[in-house]
Amino acid sequence: xxxxxxxxxxxxxxxxxxxxxxxxxxxxxxxxxxxxxxxxxxxxxxxxxxxxxxxxxxxxxxxxxxxxxxxxxxxxxxxxxxxxxxxxxxxxxxxxxxxxxxxxxxxxxxxxxxxxxxxxxxxxxxxxxxxxxxxxxxxxxxxxxxxxxxxxxxxxxxxxxxxxxxxxxxxxxxxxxxxxxxxxxxxxxxxxxxxxxxxxxxxxxxx
Amino acid sequence: xxxxxxxxxxxxxxxxxxxxxxxxxxxxxxxxxxxxxxxxxxxxxxxxxxxxxxxxxxxxxxxxxxxxxxxxxxxxxxxxxxxxxxxxxxxxxxxxxxxxxxxxxxxxxxxxxxxxxxxxxxxxxxxxxxxxxxxxxxxxxxxxxxxxxxxxxxxxxxxxxxxxxxxxxxxxxxxxxxxxxxxxxxxxxx
Numbered sequence: 099x100x101x102x103x104x105x106x107x108x109x110x111x112x113x114x115x116x117x118x119x120x121x122x123x124x125x126x127x128x129x130x131x132x133x134x135x136x137x138x139x140x141x142x143x144x145x146x147x148x149x150x151x152x153x154x155x156x157x158x159x160x161x162x163x164x165x166x167x168x169x170x171x172x173x174x175x176x177x178x179x180x181x182x183x184x185x186x187x188x189x190x191x192x193x194x195x196x197x198x199x200x201x202x203x204x205x206x207x208x209x210x211x212x213x214x215x216x217x218x219x220x221x222x223x224x225x226x227x228x229x230x231x232x233x234x235x236x237x238x239x240x241x242x243x244x245x246x247x248x249x250x251x252x253x254x255x256x257x258x259x260x261x262x263x264x265x266x267x268x269x270x271x272x273x274x275x276x277x278x279x280x281x282x283x284x285x286x287x288x289x290x291x292x293x294x295x296x297x298x299x300x301x302x303x304x305x
Numbered sequence: 306x307x308x309x310x311x312x313x314x315x316x317x318x319x320x321x322x323x324x325x326x327x328x329x330x331x332x333x334x335x336x337x338x339x340x341x342x343x344x345x346x347x348x349x350x351x352x353x354x355x356x357x358x359x360x361x362x363x364x365x366x367x368x369x370x371x372x373x374x375x376x377x378x379x380x381x382x383x384x385x386x387x388x389x390x391x392x393x394x395x396x397x398x399x400x401x402x403x404x405x406x407x408x409x410x411x412x413x414x415x416x417x418x419x420x421x422x423x424x425x426x427x428x429x430x431x432x433x434x435x436x437x438x439x440x441x442x443x444x445x446x447x448x449x450x451x452x453x454x455x456x457x458x459x460x461x462x463x464x465x466x467x468x469x470x471x472x473x474x475x476x477x478x479x480x481x482x483x484x485x486x487x488x489x490x491x492x493x494x495x
Contacts, residue, residue, distance in 0.1 A: 285323060298470075
């Protein structure tokens, strides 16, 4: 049991790493990754929703009638998205403003609904939590990777966390004379960056 | 903000697919063939306009007076899901030809972030009723335009030789980036 639990957890980190292997949930991946901070924040918010919706779906899996299951899953997910929205307004308001419309959009993120339907509705509670955590952390890591690539070359910074008074992170990584490649933090750069990262993943995976 | 600005802004400058990154899953998923792209574009135009109007009415006449604004995420997704279901039943009964044309794309729209995102954006911008209608139509037309353009490009890519690791989604994303660059040129207009 312990082994399968770790297996369920680790598969989300590489084998089934959500945005690259499954090509699902691309809107937040492209939309928020202008900085590392946004990427990590968005990833953690999604992880929170994933873990708790998986938990609830798994514990109710024998009660929910299969005909209306999708509607039930969506309501469960929407509930946790509202919880996330309210928590972020209370504890991370600046981040909440930056992420904007993408927080309510977790409801329609295909990854969350996909895990509820494909995994949590068929497996036990502990396995579902492990699965949710694994997929969520994998999602966070890929957002952070794309975010760091775009912020590093597009703005010459690496911001991990911003508080109203200070910024945790490295400013001007390549020195003050580096001319930022601002294409990267704009919309077209997001598509090209993700496409090239996918290409690198394919190269590594095919060996 | 005048109506003309909303229309130009919605279709070109703030194109919902290429500038705001909403609805990218169907954008990549249904753009391999022109036929499916046209079907998806039509279904989105239909549902997005209806959903935009109905969620505006719900927000203004139900959520605000009863102080339930924090529940809007749940309320909107329920409205969109049932609207899609209702539209599907209505079309099946009364306009079977259109229903057959839209096919599988109609139910898929429930989880299309373009529809949900556009509704939330309209509310966040505090638009009036008529402006919401115009804005939703403009967003929907922008979605259709970008999707059909992209499908046209992608049909040509299938005929060309692409390096193995770049195939399929990867080259699709890079192409979308270049397409996004052309829309980026409209940025200065408004």
